[in-house]
Amino acid sequence: MQIDLSNRSAIVTGSTAGIGLAIATGLAKAGASVVITGRTQARVDEAIAAVRKVASDAKISGVAADLGTAEGGAALIAAVPQTDILVNNLGIFEPRDFFEIDDAEWSRFFDVNVISGVRLSRHYAKGMAERGWGRVQFISSESSIQTPPEMVHYGVTKTAQLAVSRGLAEVLAGTGVTVNAVLPGPTLSEGVSEFFGKIAKNEGKTQEQVEREFIQTHRPTSLIKRLLSVDEVANVSVFLASEEASGTTGASFRVDGGVARLIL
Template sequence: MEYFLLDASGTVLPYFRRGHFRLTRCNVDKEHTVNIDLTGKTAIVSASTAGIGLAIATGIAAAGARTVVNGRKQDAVDSAIEAILKTAPHAQLQGFAGDLSSQAGCDALTKAVPQADILVNNLGVFGPGDIFSTPDDDWARYFEVNVMSGVRLTRHYLKGMMERKWGRVVFISSESGLNIPPDMLAYGFSKTAQLSIARGIAKQAAGSGVTVNSVLPGPTLSDGFRSMVEDTAREQGKTVEQVATEFVRAHRSSSIIQRAASTEEVANMVVYVCSPQASATTGAALRVDGGVIDTIA
């Protein structure tokens, strides 16, 4: 069965193969068509100049939201905006160059963009380190960047969402938040913390029309993952996708899809969670892990 992805104007989008805005199945009537329209909403996606963040910003912008694109450097923000406009020419975009891992960076963003309807907390760092090799400073850095950036931004934007009786907050966590890797212990800890915080904030916002969720990607062909396996692919004469698949099968053998997800597949979930259609989904930890986490609930 063939699928087409259309934006609000009916234009076929080349970037996303399926998933959001309007997902239309051939030879079915309109009542089987799902429209995601975020027109009139303002969205902020932290760390959105590459990888999963860029895919999320592209998806949300194509759905009609005025989207704030964030990165630490202005040239990266400008390049991301250019890339989004190639996919969604009518997108309403605003760039914000700044490091959101500090209170000062978050304050600068909230001053530039005082109000938002959608907040996607995507900023994060990762790296190896077990209990013996990870120094205190690294533990503090993982907490400051991966956890506190989202806490600070949510603290600011949530009040307005609750007052307006509508809002979406999404924390981009990881399957490592549940499937804790001993060789990336501080990273896993920070991702578990995000799950707890999102669930607690969802309860705080109960009955307000604001939803708060976590999305847990598994192995994903982000820019970071690609750079990690590029040398191996070159040495072995294989594609990055082939090496990524071998990595998943060797190191995430419980994966049901037996491959890495695309950034667009992760973004599809996030755009849905940010939509009006997801109004009954809150306090949830939503997996886009390809089945890596081997539990039913």
């Protein structure tokens, strides 16, 4: 299968690193005109340069804005009024004792992980429907279907993304716009790597040891017995953005290495 997105435009939120950057790179390699987003111009510029290192002819640009706020969302929409593909990847996570998570932190997680995607989908999906073609994705998590006790607030926001994704797919029935969710398992993104690196330093272990112990202790049901790479997640996102995925909407795709013990 040859995925060709040369006539399509895409926005990937939270794409200066990790899964978002891998998705932006994959879409650019498939020929799409991609907009990278991040909170600072310096980070956006670095990400654009990183994509061009592996895809010198990439059609790529960037917008610096804090999409966890209404002002940031408005800034992106003003700079890029329409797109064919919207990947709502922006997200934050932090292990935290449930009893120490106050109202403000719950609100912050919802603003960044849920409302940012709602806000952008409300604008961009309407234009997609009017044009008769579009792809909307929410990068959720396996934590959406098995809430992690070490960060309940994160899991709840990821579950909310699934509800938004399915509901929006219902709203857009028959328009030519598909809406799907991607559920990565534990993935070795820059943020996760940094997190494990700190643990390794504090415990006098190698990072590889910490990663293995995490899988054994916290995700023992993993069938691949390792963390995923960002490219493994991006590959699914790129497929869902393509014409070849035209028959798939309202669905949730697990890229979790078999962590969730489900048959659906």
